[in-house]
Structure formats: structure tokens, C-alpha cells
Amino acid sequence: MTARDTRAEVGTGDVQDSGHGGPDDDYPPERLAAIGREDLDHLGARYDGVHVLHVDPPPAPGSPLEKRATRQVSMLFALAGLFAFLFVFVYVGSGWFLPDWRWEVGGDWWGLLFTPMLGISMGLSLLCVGAALVVYTKKLLPHETAMQEKHEGSNFERVTAAATLQKGWHNSGLGRRKLLLGSVGFMGGGLGLMLLAPLGGLIKNPNAGNPLGTTSWGEGVRLLREDGTPVRPGDQEPGSLATVFPAVPGGNRESDAATMLIRLRPAQVQSATARAGQEDFGYGDYVAYSKICTHAGCPVSLYEQETSRILCPCHQSQFDVTQGAKPVFGPATRALPQLPITVDEEGFFVARSDYIEAVGPTYWNRERI
Amino acid sequence: MATATAPGAPRTALGKAAVELDERLIVAGPLRRTLHKVFPDHWSFLLGEIALYSFVVLLLTGTYLTFFFQGSMTEVVYEGSYAPLRGVEMSVAYASTLDLSFDVRGGLVVRQIHHWSALLFVAAIVVHLMRIFFTGAFRRPRETNWLIGIALLVLALVEGFAGYSMPDDLLSGTGLRIASAIMLAIPVVGTWVHFAVFGGDYVGELIVGRLYIAHVLLIPAIMLGLIALHLLILVKQKHTQFPGAGRTEHNVVGVRMFPTFAVKSTGLFFVVFAVCAALGGAVQINPVWLWGPYDPAKVSAASQPDWYIMFLDGSTRLFPAWDINLPGDYTIPALFWPTLVLPGIIFTLMALYPVLERVLTGDTASHHLLQRPRDVPVRTSLGAMSIAFYVVLLLSGANDVIAEKFDISLNAMTWAGRLGLILLPAAAYVLTYRVCLGLQKHDREVLEHGIETGVIRRLPNGEFIEVHQPLGPVDAHGHGQLAYGGAPVPKRMNQVGGARRAIRGFFTPIEEPIRVELEQREESRGLATAEEGGRELTSAGRPTEGGRPSEGGRPSEGGRPSEGGRPQEPRD
Numbered sequence: 001m002t003a004r005d006t007r008a009e010v011g012t013g014d015v016q017d018s019g020h021g022g023p024d025d026d027y028p029p030e031r032l033a034a035i036g037r038e039d040l041d042h043l044g045a046r047y048d049g050v051h052v053l054h055v056d057p058p059p060a061p062g063s064p065l066e067k068r069a070t071r072q073v074s075m076l077f078a079l080a081g082l083f084a085f086l087f088v089f090v091y092v093g094s095g096w097f098l099p100d101w102r103w104e105v106g107g108d109w110w111g112l113l114f115t116p117m118l119g120i121s122m123g124l125s126l127l128c129v130g131a132a133l134v135v136y137t138k139k140l141l142p143h144e145t146a147m148q149e150k151h152e153g154s155n156f157e158r159v160t161a162a163a164t165l166q167k168g169w170h171n172s173g174l175g176r177r178k179l180l181l182g183s184v185g186f187m188g189g190g191l192g193l194m195l196l197a198p199l200g201g202l203i204k205n206p207n208a209g210n211p212l213g214t215t216s217w218g219e220g221v222r223l224l225r226e227d228g229t230p231v232r233p234g235d236q237e238p239g240s241l242a243t244v245f246p247a248v249p250g251g252n253r254e255s256d257a258a259t260m261l262i263r264l265r266p267a268q269v270q271s272a273t274a275r276a277g278q279e280d281f282g283y284g285d286y287v288a289y290s291k292i293c294t295h296a297g298c299p300v301s302l303y304e305q306e307t308s309r310i311l312c313p314c315h316q317s318q319f320d321v322t323q324g325a326k327p328v329f330g331p332a333t334r335a336l337p338q339l340p341i342t343v344d345e346e347g348f349f350v351a352r353s354d355y356i357e358a359v360g361p362t363y364w365n366r367e368r369i
Numbered sequence: 370m371a372t373a374t375a376p377g378a379p380r381t382a383l384g385k386a387a388v389e390l391d392e393r394l395i396v397a398g399p400l401r402r403t404l405h406k407v408f409p410d411h412w413s414f415l416l417g418e419i420a421l422y423s424f425v426v427l428l429l430t431g432t433y434l435t436f437f438f439q440g441s442m443t444e445v446v447y448e449g450s451y452a453p454l455r456g457v458e459m460s461v462a463y464a465s466t467l468d469l470s471f472d473v474r475g476g477l478v479v480r481q482i483h484h485w486s487a488l489l490f491v492a493a494i495v496v497h498l499m500r501i502f503f504t505g506a507f508r509r510p511r512e513t514n515w516l517i518g519i520a521l522l523v524l525a526l527v528e529g530f531a532g533y534s535m536p537d538d539l540l541s542g543t544g545l546r547i548a549s550a551i552m553l554a555i556p557v558v559g560t561w562v563h564f565a566v567f568g569g570d571y572v573g574e575l576i577v578g579r580l581y582i583a584h585v586l587l588i589p590a591i592m593l594g595l596i597a598l599h600l601l602i603l604v605k606q607k608h609t610q611f612p613g614a615g616r617t618e619h620n621v622v623g624v625r626m627f628p629t630f631a632v633k634s635t636g637l638f639f640v641v642f643a644v645c646a647a648l649g650g651a652v653q654i655n656p657v658w659l660w661g662p663y664d665p666a667k668v669s670a671a672s673q674p675d676w677y678i679m680f681l682d683g684s685t686r687l688f689p690a691w692d693i694n695l696p697g698d699y700t701i702p703a704l705f706w707p708t709l710v711l712p713g714i715i716f717t718l719m720a721l722y723p724v725l726e727r728v729l730t731g732d733t734a735s736h737h738l739l740q741r742p743r744d745v746p747v748r749t750s751l752g753a754m755s756i757a758f759y760v761v762l763l764l765s766g767a768n769d770v771i772a773e774k775f776d777i778s779l780n781a782m783t784w785a786g787r788l789g790l791i792l793l794p795a796a797a798y799v800l801t802y803r804v805c806l807g808l809q810k811h812d813r814e815v816l817e818h819g820i821e822t823g824v825i826r827r828l829p830n831g832e833f834i835e836v837h838q839p840l841g842p843v844d845a846h847g848h849g850q851l852a853y854g855g856a857p858v859p860k861r862m863n864q865v866g867g868a869r870r871a872i873r874g875f876f877t878p879i880e881e882p883i884r885v886e887l888e889q890r891e892e893s894r895g896l897a898t899a900e901e902g903g904r905e906l907t908s909a910g911r912p913t914e915g916g917r918p919s920e921g922g923r924p925s926e927g928g929r930p931s932e933g934g935r936p937q938e939p940r941d
């Protein structure tokens with residue numbers, strides 16, 4: 001960089017009449033006043049490192065080409081306005097001088113069309129604006145090719161900036177004053193922790209009371225259908241499945257308690273093998289399995305009688321009800337937990353206890369609690 | 370004031386007001402520099418803008434939605450105007466989404482515009498990222514912006530997930546349940562993380578409210594900051610450009626911001642908004658009233674997330690059932706690998722790619738000229754490989770739907786996905802590599818032997834040859850001496866002015882060939898005037914056309930800044 005550059009730099013913050021050199025000195029007002037608009041534009045561009053290499057002029061004023069392009073653009077703008085007014089017309093007029101906008105099951109067609117009409121009129125309106133602007137640049141503006149210079153960083157600026165930073169650091173004496181530096185570091189750490197500490201309010205102990213491993217099922221809790229009615233052994237056809245919930249308040253909204261009560265077909269009973277130690281969890285030809293997939297917790301739902309498989313719709317794990325709901329395909333790794341059931345003195349199904357393992361997805365210390 | 374009396378001082382009210390303004394704010398300089406910023410004129414540069422503009426649409430529509438949506442899980446009985454759900458118990462969040470859809474005039478259209486623009490937003494980011502990747506625009510000095518881009522992509526995925534999980538309908542609840550399981554699957558701290566996020570066991574009463582504040586404040590604020598930084602760095606570093614006539618590592622050739630680029634880009638904004646609005650009105654999306662309120666015991670068949678989350682659904686479906694049991698009865702759940710480790714690896718690799726490439730190729734130089742994908746076959750093939758991997762995951766995310774539609778067994782689809790995940794990327798790599806080399810070879814061939822003219826000549830000895838048009842000077846053997854410069858090589862005669870340009874018209878020609886022919890002849894003689902039309906774009910996207918843009922004819926009449934004038938970097 002030349003010496004003159006530096007002077008210009010120093011004068012950057014000064015007012016125009018400082019006489020430091022730079023464009024205002026090179027181009028006093030009289031001189032600028034004598035330059036035409038087009039050339040002033042290019043002159044300014046040069047100061048920004050931009051060179052206009054080539055300009056294709058737009059169609060000449062008054063030429064048929066210009067008239068046609070102007071008509072096209074105006075038409076598009078007018079259409080945009082028209083569609084915008086159409087939007088307002090539909091929006092404001094519905095329920096006033098037009099039919100009501102509300103959509104009802106089996107209601108009239110206006111309610112059905114209200115949303116599409118709004119979206120499409122808005123879309124067309126905006127599309128016309130966009131098209132108008134693009135056609136404008138293509139057909140009515142000059143097409144220029146400009147070239148802007150790119151600059152690498154400057155060594156001068158690096159060195160001077162670094163000097164200022166270094167000077168500040170040096171004057172602060174933090175390099176020498178070790179005690180000060182240490183205390184500042186201590187303060188920074190403390191403050192950081194202090195500001196983060198309230199986030200501790202988010203933390204809850206997941207192991208207190210084993211919330212993950214328990215549900216509302218327990219000894220003597222009845223199995224209720226979704227409508228709240230209890231189930232008797234005679235209620236279900238062989239091969240059928242019912243979703244049941246624990247008979248506690250809010251049991252049917254509990255996220256882990258949903259259970260499938262399945263009545264096996266005689267053929268299935270023949271071939272059924274339960275998990276070790278759980279042979280007596282069923283009752284007659286009934287078995288009850290957790291509905292919460294052991295993979296990621298979706299409710300498994302599709303029961304295919306012929307194959308005895310329960311399919312989870314989320315990632316297609318399949319569980320075989322005749323093999324203790326063992327996973328036979330897909331990403332699930334564990335069998336659906338089985339709820340031990342029996343029948344109470346009134347003849348309704350009840351649970352004999354809670355699930356003996358955590359239902360739902362696997363986690364780190366699941367096997368330990 | 371000196372300026373007020375100076376010759377050439379503005380006389381109009383507007384001009385005077387502008388001077389008043391500049392005397393106070395001193396904005397003329399920065400404004401001029403902004404107006405003069407040069408933008409390359411290539412379609413692939415629009416992709417980032419589409420992402421930006423769909424973000425603006427999201428901000429506008431999202432803010433509207435906040436006037437009505439309530440992120441609360443308190444249970445209420447629905448009494449709104451959607452009859453099938455009247456009297457049903459549901460969360461306030463779901464009820465307010467129903468109200469937005471049925472009882473707020475125009476609420477449904479805004480909701481649907483919001484959802485469609487979310488899909489477009491993520492899609493635009495992904496395609497934008499691919500263009501950056503395949504052209505090498507991420508190379509030094511632009512690694513920072515690459516990192517910001519990856520961060521924005523991840524945030525967009527999280528933001529979208531939070532968005533569609535908020536209405537608390539059956540579909541979003543299913544997604545949330547899986548998210549809960551994913552958190553539980555983190556080794557050692559999983560249950561702690563889950564309890565921190567959900568405030569207890571699944572589902573609790575806090576999560577929708579937390580998602581809501583994250584969705585409308587936390588994540589958008591971070592994204593806004595990152596986008597601002599992204600653009601600031603872009604302005605500072607200036608654009609990259611494809612090689613071509615007059616384009617070097619030290620310049621950008623294109624159009625100035627004002628007026629051409631600004632008008633065109635505003636046009637693009639309107640088109641993006643228009644597409645979202647029309648889709649939002651005409652194509653139903655996420656009809657939450659059909660799914661019903663969330664109920665942990667229910668699920669709708671074929672629950673699919675939005676497309677940008679689907680690759681994770683796919684990986685989850687494909688990953689085998691491998692729980693790892695550690696001594697002491699600890700378990701690393703199978704779910705951990707496809708949902709946390711895999712995306713972790715994917716995004717880390719993506720973020721590190723510029724560094725990896727720099728280290729492996731030893732290319733540490735700054736680059737402002739882009740590469741054509743064929744010229745960097747290894748990178749291009751790696752990209753194709755990644756896309757193949759991604760597409761297999763994406764399709765597997767919908768494998769139950771595909772199985773049903775095409776009557777294939779689900780298990781077969783799963784196995785096809787597992788095998789495809791291994792085989793297809795490898796095949797994509799090999800194939801892409803071959804194609805790149807083939808294209809390279811053809812470029813060299815045309816440079817050496819010239820363009821095929823389609824003219825067959827019979828030599829005196831009876832041999833037939835095709836006449837080739839050399840592109841530049843030839844040596845004694847008739848071989849072209851032009852070296853390949855990284856720019857497209859013209860391969861048809863009309864690209865080098867050896868034949869008239871193609872006739873315009875999409876389905877049927879809209880002009881007469883003979884007139885085009887005449888017009889072009891006139892132009893080549895320098896006779897054509899602007900009135901007679903047929904102006905060609907001087908688009909920088911056609912570098913091969915007139916060779917180096919000429920500087921001639923521009924009066925520079927003392928207009929050049931004197932040597933050592935003001936520094937020319939924007940510095941405000």
C-alpha cells in the first residue's frame with residue numbers, strides 16, 4: 001500500500017473538507033456536476049470494485065417491442081391485483097353476501113371450497129407479481145454483465161489490527177498479573193455455572209420410585225374395555241382381541257397401561273408355548289399382553305389371526321402370540337410383557353399383579369429394576 | 370452546508386430529503402456498495418434463495434398461527450364446530466388446532482401454507498447443500514458457511530419435528546412416543562435425559578408447551594442468527610462462480626444487485642410464496658381432525674412422519690434387533706444405533722467433509738471458481754453414494770406403504786432395504802465414477818477433434834468421414850490446441866455460432882426458422898438493432914458465447930478512480 005493509502009485511511013472518519021485526499025477531493029462538486037448520470041453510476045461502481053463490462057440496452061422507448069413488453073408486465077400486475085381482490089372478496093364476503101365459509105360434515109359446497117379458493121387466489125396473485133417482476137427484468141431492463149473484483153485480506157490491516165489487540169492485552173497486564181488472571185478465570189467459571197445452574201430445575205430422578213417399571217395394574221385390578229365395561233371369559237370370540245385398561249381413574253389415558261386381551265383359537269392353544277416361568281399368566285384360552293411395543297413404544301395393533309402375529313405399524317415388528325409374544329420379525333428385541341390374569345369372584349377378568357417387567361422400550365438399566 | 374450550495378445539488382424534494390438523511394446517517398457509501406454487489410447469474414444460485422424465502426414465509430405464517438394456537442396439554446371437552454369430535458376429550462393444543470382449522474376464518478389455509486412451506490424449506494436446504502457439495506463451493510475459504518449450513522439443516526429438522534408434534538393429534542403423538550423411546554435409548558443417561566425433557570415419565574403434561582416455546586422462539590431465533598451470519602459471510606467473501614470467459618479467482622461476473630438482481634430475486638420470493646399459498650389452499654396437508662386426539666393406546670396405520678424425518682424412520686425399520694447386553698445387566702438398546710448414532714455419523718461426516726477433503730487431497734488453496742462435478746469424480750461419486758444411501762433409507766421409511774400399494778411382502782421390503790443399503794451406494798459410486806470419466810473424455814475429445822458437424826464427406830478413396838469443426842487453432846495434425854479450462858465445452862454447432870440458435874417454443878415452434886436465420890445473420894453483421902428483437906441474454910451462464918466480454922466502448926472519461934483511491938472493500 002502506498003503512503004497515500006494510509007492517509008486516506010486515517011481520514012476515513014473525517015468530514016468532507018478535511019483535505020485528506022479521496023474521492024471528494026478528486027471529484028469536487030463542480031466536476032461531478034458535469035458528469036452524466038450513466039457515467040456517475042459507472043464511476044461509483046468502479047469505487048466498489050465493479051466494472052460494467054457490457055450492456056445490452058432494453059428495447060428503445062416507443063418501439064413495438066417495448067410496447068408489447070410493457071403491456072405484458074402491466075397485464076401481469078393487473079391480474080395480480082385482480083386475484084388479490086378476489087381473495088379479499090371471498091374472505092370478507094363469505095357469510096355476508098356469500099354463503100357461510102364454515103365447513104360442516106355434509107355441509108354446502110362453499111364451505112368446502114373456501115380454503116382452496118383463498119389459497120389459489122392468493123397463489124395466483126403472488127405468482128403474477130413474481131412473473132411480472134421476472135418479465136420486467138428480462139424484457140424491459142438493460143442486461144448488463146458486470147465484474148466485481150475480489151480482494152484477499154490485507155497484510156497491513158492484519159498487522160495493525162493485531163498491534164492494537166496486543167497493545168490492549170499488554171496494557172491490561174493480564175499476562176504479568178497472574179493473580180488477576182487467576183481470579184478472572186475463577187470468576188468466569190463461577191458465573192458460567194451460576195447462570196446454568198437453574199437449568200437443574202429440569203432434572204428429575206428417573207429411578208425414584210421406579211416410574212418406568214410400573215403401571216396402574218395390580219392385584220385385583222379389573223380389566224376394562226375402552227367404554228369402561230369389565231370383561232367376562234365368555235365375552236370374546238376365539239381368535240379375537242380387545243384392548244383393555246386398568247380399572248383406575250384415568251386408566252384408559254395412561255400411556256403404559258394399555259393391554260391386549262386375546263382369546264386364542266383352540267388350534268393356537270394347542271401349539272402355544274409361554275415364556276419360561278410365565279406358564280400360568282394366562283387364564284384358560286385367554287392371554288393378556290402389553291400393547292406398548294418393546295421397540296419404540298407405539299401401540300401394536302394389527303392382529304393377524306391366521307399367523308398368530310401382532311404387527312406394530314411403526315416399524316413393522318411382529319410378535320407371535322403363541323410363543324409368548326416373542327418378536328419374530330423386525331427391529332423389536334424383546335417379547336411383549338405378559339400381564340398375569342385371573343377371574344374375580346364376580347366372574348370378571350382381573351390382573352393378578354402389575355407387569356413383572358417394565359413395559360415399553362428398552363433402556364440402559366431396564367434389566368436392573 | 371457546503372453540499373446545499375454546491376453545483377449539482379439536488380433540486381427535487383426527494384433529492385433534498387435524501388441529502389438530509391445522509392447528512393445524519395451517512396449511508397450513501399454503504400448503500401452504494403450494496404447496490405453494486407455483483408451476483409452470478411446461474412440458476413443453481415437460486416436454491417439458497419428459495420430456502421431463505423420459504424423461511425420468510427414460515428415466519429409470517431407461523432406468527433399468525435401463534436395468535437390462535439395454544440401449546441397446552443390441559444384436557445378439555447371439544448365443543449367447536451367440527452361435529453365428529455364434539456364432546457370428545459382432548460388437549461387444549463389439539464382443540465386449538467381444530468379451532469384454527471374450523472373456526473378461524475382463513476386459519477386452515479394459513480396452517481396448510483405453514484406446513485407446505487416447511488416441507489419446501491427443508492427440501493430447498495437439501496438441494497442447496499447438494500449444489501454446494503457437487504461444485505466444491507465449500508472449499509476454503511467457505512468452510513465456515515458450510516458448517517453453518519449443516520447446523521441450519523439439523524435445526525430445520527428439529528424445528529419441523531417440534532412443529533408437527535405440537536398439535537397433539539394421534540399422528541404427532543406417535544412420533545413423540547418414538548422420540549421418547551429414542552431418548553430412553555441413550556446409554557447411561559437416557560432415562561435422565563427423558564425425565565429432563567418430558568418432566569417425568571412419558572407423556573406428562575409439559576412436553577407440548579416446551580415444544581411450543583422451542584418451536585416459536587428458541588429454534589427460530591437461533592436459525593435467524595445463523596442465517597444472518599451465513600449471509601454476512603457470503604457478502605464478505607463474495608459468491609463463487611463457474612469458470613468461463615473473463616472469470617477468474619479474483620472476480621465475480623454477473624449482474625449488479627440493483628436493479629436487475631433485486632427485482633428478479635423479489636420475483637422469486639413471490640413465486641415461492643405463491644407456490645406455498647396455492648399448495649396450502651388446494652392440497653390438504655396434515656388433516657389433524659381425521660387423526661383424532663392423541664391416545665397412547667391408539668395408532669393410525671401407516672404413520673409416516675414428514676418427509677425430512679422419514680430417513681430416520683427408515684433406518685429404524687431396517688436396523689436388526691440387536692440389543693447389546695453388558696455385564697451388570699445394562700443394555701444398549703438397538704434403537705440407539707439407527708436413530709442417534711447413524712444421524713450423528715451422517716451429520717458429523719457432512720460437517721467435516723471440507724476438512725477431510727482438504728487433508729486427503731492436500732489442497733489447501735483458496736478457491737472461488739467452482740468445479741464441474743465431472744471434473745472431481747471421487748467427490749461426485751461419494752456424493753452419489755450418499756444420495757443412494759439416503760434414498761434407500763427414505764424409501765424404507767415408507768416401506769409399508771410401498772408393500773401395500775405394490776402388493777409386496779413387508780418382510781421382503783425390509784430385506785430389500787437392508788441389502789440395498791449396502792449394495793446400492795457401492796453401485797452408485799462405481800457408476801458415477803464411470804460416467805464422470807466418460808464425460809471428461811468426451812470434453813477432451815471435442816477439444817482435440819472439434820465438434821461433430823453431422824456433415825459426412827466422401828473422400829476420393831471412397832472412405833466416409835464426418836467433418837469436425839475445431840474450436841480453436843489446430844496443430845499440424847489437425848488436433849485442437851485448446852486446453853480444458855473447467856468450463857462447459859460447446860458440443861453443438863449452434864453453441865459456437867456455426868448454425869443458427871435453436872428455435873424457441875416448448876411444444877410447437879413459436880417462430881419461423883428462416884426469420885431466426887436472417888435475424889442472426891444481421892446480428893452477426895452488427896446490423897441488428899434492439900427494436901428488431903431476438904435479443905440474447907448476456908447471461909454469464911453462457912461463457913462460450915462471445916468469448917471474453919469486451920470492455921470497449923465504455924467511456925471511462927476520467928471516471929476511473931485514481932490509483933490508490935479509496936479502499937474498495939465494503940467496510941461498514
Ligand code: HEM
Pocket residue numbers: 424427428430431432434435438466469480483484487490525528529530531532533534535536584585586589592654655
Ligand atoms: C423455521 C422453520 C419452521 C418450520 C420447519 C416449521 C414447521 C412447522 C410444522 C411442520 C408445523 C405443523 C403444522 C401442522 O399442524 O400441520 C408447525 C406448526 C406451527 N408452527 Fe411452525 N415451523 C417453522 C417456523 C415457525 C415460526 C417461526 C413460528 C412462529 C413464530 C411457527 C409457529 C407455529 C405454530 C403456532 C404452529 C402450530 C399450529 C398448528 O399446528 O396448527 N413456526 N410448524
Ligand code: FES
Pocket residue numbers: 293294295296297298312313314315316317330331332
Ligand atoms: S415401535 Fe413397534 S416396531 Fe418400532
